[in-house]
Amino acid sequence: MALDRRAELGEFLRSRRARLRPEELGLPQYGGQRRVPGLRREELALLAGVSVDHYVRLEQGRTLHFSEAVLDSVARALRLDAVEREHLYRLARPWSGSESAEAPVQVVRPGLQRLLDSAADVPAYVVGRNTDVLAWNPLAAALITDFGALAPGQRNLARLVFLDEGMRRLYVDWRAKASDTAAYLRLDAGRHPDDPRTAELLAELDASGPEFGEVWAEHLLKDKTHGRYKYDHPVVGPIDLGFETLRLPDDPDQALVAHTVEEGSPSETALRLLAAWARESLPAG
Structure with a gap:
């Protein structure tokens, strides 16, 4: 089975939310006991400047065609490094052609x-x-x-x-x-x-x-x-x-x-x- 882009995208974003703390980012505290570590979806959406629904659709992989502006905002909010940012783009905006086909056999010169x-x-x-x-x-x-x-x-x-x-x-x-x-x-x-x-x-x-x-x-x-x-x-x-x-x-x-x-x-x-x-x-x- 090929890598499930939608599942991988959701797991990746959740793992990056989990490593951030709202008190370190100056975010208001939402009421209620936290069931998971890190930022909630609502907090991440607020930090990224996107609607909660828009971010939820991204994390759930409902579509794989998000705009560059949205991905840039989410990447900044999650404090992704260059490698993580590239990974987010590949999962959320999959490339066509050779990126989606079986890769050819590699030969060393x-x-x-x-x-x-x-x-x-x-x-x-x-x-x-x-x-x-x-x-x-x-x-x-x-x-x-x-x-x-x-x-x-x-x-x-x-x-x-x-x-x-x-x-x-x-x-x-x-x-x-x-x-x-x-x-x-x-x-x-x-x-x-x-x-x-x-x-x-x-x-x-x-x-x-x-x-x-x-x-x-x-x-x-x-x-x-x-x-x-x-x-x-x-x-x-x-x-x-x-x-x-x-x-x-x-x-x-x-x-x-x-x-x-x-x-x-x-x-x-x-x-x-x-x-x-x-x-x-x-x-x-």
Whole structure:
């Protein structure tokens, strides 16, 4: 089943209302005990300068053709960031054409693969739609997992993070990694809501146990940009790495992720040891 835009829109807006407090925004207090945290619909409508009925129709997804002015007002009232604002627009004013069709199979350019291979001292990989890992270099395989030993359909970060026990042990704060991964996946699902491969992946993860459902229910959204993770690697032990993400200009659904390490740190030594181990232990290519 494809992502239900109307249900997703309502859940997204309710989750963003829940994180706001009327006393922090200078709103008058409505009488009665609150049954849920955060702003009521009436309060959000007042803050956005729209009628209560208009906002209710938006949250209930009665139509998916709201004006730019209304969406801008609601986004400002909810204090959405740029990623959340884009998600709101895609849900409330769905794009036509390729945004609604099954996305084509992604292919990594040979030149990009050569770039990965030439960065021998930098763990780097290319991630595509649905958090699929499309290409990688040996050091990325040594750090995360031997992608080449996996079937193509299993080279997926969300599947690995939630279903692979080795990944749970690899990340010092697995819960934070799981939350980030779900946030990346939710953003991607909003960009390609009718892609059956997205629906298949979500169904598989949902059936895997309660943990994915708990993380997914947080309704977090995140674009992969930069950050850092701490690893407890089975070969070299603790290693603290940052990462930087570069979107491909001619295919924004592909991103090059490269890890960084602080010069002179213990993690730099560990990364060098890992690179030496990779040259000896992992197959080339």
